[in-house]
Amino acid sequence: MQTERTEHPECVASCQQFSRRERRSVAAARKFARRALTEWGLERLLDDVVLCVSELSTNALVHGVPPDRGFLLRLYLYDGGTLRVEVHDSGDGHPHIPAETAGSDEEKGRGLFLVRELADAWGVGERNPGKVVWCEWRA
Numbered sequence: 001m002q003t004e005r006t007e008h009p010e011c012v013a014s015c016q017q018f019s020r021r022e023r024r025s026v027a028a029a030r031k032f033a034r035r036a037l038t039e040w041g042l043e044r045l046l047d048d049v050v051l052c053v054s055e056l057s058t059n060a061l062v063h064g065v066p067p068d069r070g071f072l073l074r075l076y077l078y079d080g081g082t083l084r085v086e087v088h089d090s091g092d093g094h095p096h097i098p099a100e101t102a103g104s105d106e107e108k109g110r111g112l113f114l115v116r117e118l119a120d121a122w123g124v125g126e127r128n129p130g131k132v133v134w135c136e137w138r139a
Contacts, residue, residue: 013076018071023101029073052115073125085119085135093133122136
């Protein structure tokens, strides 16, 4: 895995992977995140981060990636130990957590609920075209 520095001076390491719109992309994103966290010595966050990467990647594929496009997974490690995960897609819409998710027995609609519960912070940013959904774990 190629770890690189970014233009952010507080970032000590980063990596990214582009995935096409196909089912195996979610498994590839999980594997990529697992490898990055292991290389960065962040095994304590492994389960939570990999689950969030899986949820955000799945959401990008199902809701955010038009045909013949893909999504970009970026991981940043900042000075002080904060980890940031970003999933970029080119689709319209603004993701949100349905109000009924917490008590629902439905199999869908729990992804962002899980991200909110596992990460220290999460949000959605603008991108042209599309959006970036991110989450962070603080040291």
